[in-house]
Amino acid sequence: MKRLILLLIPAIILSCIVLLTGSTSSLYLLNWGEYIDPSLLAKFEDEYNTTVVMEEVGSSEDMYQKIKSNITPYDVAIPGDYMIERMYKEDMINKIDLSSLPNYSSSMFNDDLTELRKNAFFEGNEEYCVPYFWGAYGLLYSTRKNYVEDTVKTEGWQSILNRDVYGTNKDDVKLAMYSVPRFGTTAYLLENGKDINTDKTSDFAGLVSQMKKADYDLWGDDTIKKQIAVGNIDVGLTQLGDFFDQYYLSKNSGEEVKFSYYIPEKTSAFFDAMVVPKTSKNQELAYDFIDFMIEQDNSFQNTTYVGYSPTLKSVCSMLEEDKDYDELLSAYPFYIDPLQNKEATLFRYIDEMDDGTDYQDFLQDLINQVKA
Amino acid sequence: MKKNKITVSQVLKTLFIGLVIFILYLPIIIIFVLSIDTSRTGNTFTGITFEWYKEIFTNKSLYMSIITSFAVALSATCISAFLGTFAAIGIHSLSKKAKEKVILLNNIPVLNAEIVTGISIMIICSVLIPIIPDFFGYWTMLIAHVFFTMPYVILSVIPKLNELDPNLYDATTDLGVRPFKALWKIVIPSIDTGIISGSLLAFTLSIDDFVISYFTSGNGVTNFSNWIYVRLGRRNFTPAAYAFNSLLTIVILLIVLVPAFKKNKKRTGKN
């Protein structure tokens, strides 16, 4: 028992250290893991004489749950597109007074993205979110096996849905699929000409049997890109940003880049944007942060750290003019122009299927059936 | 001479234990190798470096999460051990029927899936938010950890209480010692091993927890496991995490093995 009392001393000391961090004058930021350059945060803290308390999550759903639970007074959050729509519908985010953002101008974002937001997203979204990064969905593939690249480029989504397109190599090729139901079912919908935001159960009719036949070697989210980079998996469906993320990582580790990316003709785009949740207690600081992040040089610094496609036109120009990025941009032009004139749409928030079942439950059930 | 002969069964037993230890430590060895690998991705071994060990002290989000993990684990262990022991004494003194019911209740957190425990605590704590706005964070994580570790302390202490000679306590009080002093001086030392093993278990469970901590954290407070979990994706997390883990393992191994070797030396020395 006495030994335990001795333990109390370090316990109390450490507890004090934890309790003394963070204060009400801090900016509470809810972000994805490794989705912002830490030195930018430090720069913001210096410039505005404040501290940033950042919480990180691994999914838009986690972000939604954290904001909804009202536990932490988040000032800025960076959810994904369809989640922003959900938060808007459920009255969880504040309207942003764009005129209070000195760095903002309505034409500052990539034209493709601006057009998608105007035509394929909920009305008025321009006043509720400020884009952070964006991209498209496509196929990340390993270049270690020479037959893979050709098949992926000619077959598009089929190369991830149907082993037969690999002919004699169909048992040798290693395929991976996103385990997040929303994205896991997207390839099937796109390949079969359906709307990615469909709520008709009939549109999913052949999904289970086809995907079961594909016999995926791996289901995951972020593990896919890593295993493709290493060579354990040959083809997987991922976000565009995942490719550059791994590309930077490999380059920095001195490893050869033995993987590449292909965006099929019909795809879906995505974007993550900054919102101001209603939990915010520090609106002014929230606006300062958003304004700070859309400032050209800061955005450029963030882009080169994170690896996702920049949403600002000015940053794209800076990358084009920067000699260091010549090689990257000529090999992968879709870095600053993800859609490359391809047909794309955005993910919307869908609550229920046409038969009343919850949308997420329905999709999750399909995926579970495929795995069973 | 017969005493020193090494039998086949002794060799087999040693090999068996050695094999099990090796397999249990395989992941630890790999973590160590990754911690000194210059490659950030850990895909191949590209060279030896100790920069990741240095990074433990410079990466703020990393060391804060480590400090949080230890602060919570140590505090929760102390609190659970203390409160749990007294609760166990209380339960032990109940009538048989009441005892059985309370122990059943006590076991439910043990039997529940962690995710359920985490969400239940989160829901209950969120009820208090209107009253105490900044409640979440360190305090809720601590409460959650005390909650799920106390049952184990109680389960370790109760059997020891059962073994206790009931006459011992009565004899002490008969001699005029006040009840609580009797408790402190006589009862508790006799159940010492129960308290220690319960505390060990509590600490082990607390230091490694990520599911329950996830739901009960907030206001920027996060523990080591959560720090890792959130980074398993986007970009590879820095090998500094492996470095810290290896450091911890080495330190604890030393704490455990050095006194053991000293003890051995002493005894053979005497011979």
Next chain:
Amino acid sequence: MKKFKYLSIPYIIWLFILVVLPLIAMLVLSFMDSDALDLSTAKFSLDNWASLFNGVYLNAFYNSLKIAGIATIVCVLIGYPISYIISNSHLKNKFALIMVLILPMWSNQLLRIIAWEKIFYPISIINNIGLSFDLIGTDFAVIFATVTMYLPFMILPTFTVLEKMDKSYVEASYDLGVSRPRTFFKITLPMSSKGIMSGVIMVFLPASTGFAITERLGGGKIVMIGNIIENFFKRSFNYNMGSMLSLVVIMVIMGAIVLLSKFDKEGETII
């Protein structure tokens, strides 16, 4: 000692708030169709329980029972002998050796899972020493990793029980001419059964309700009940189904414990 039964009251209240209330809440939720915790739009529904016999869930239950079951049996077959060997040895530092076996538990479980990933994927850092295994997605990988993660939880209680067991019974048995194996099965094993039971519970429970190991080492292909519950609570926010399945898990496990305790002579509880 009867005086001290009042010490248990605070704990009972604590348990009531943190265990009973959530259980009741889960029970209520399982019979409803609501939008997460928003009870204003909730309506009574038996749909959740009706879907229990859906193929997907039955498959998940089967996977969980299979994998956790095999892992638990392996843990008993390896863990108990280890505790037995060490306990019966004449080592001076038994406890230190046990600590060495327990130590890996203090390494973060997520990091250990990553280490196993490196071992089981064909292309990884272990290629540097010429090894390569292609076992991701197999039951073997998941069971093997589960065993290594939870073996210490089997070793600790069995060792504790064996250590404090009254060895005079065993000696008396030998003196009476009973053979070693017979003594073991008739005396040692029954007397240490409580330790095995706690070990079984401490291994089986997290193994069957966890999701991290299967998610990462099963290549996402193996769906266990823990994964499904996680999806309900964290992806689709369907607390109704999540509660229903969690309750089923608790009932199954409690049922198993009640059955097992019929074999336990003293009728006492776990550890």
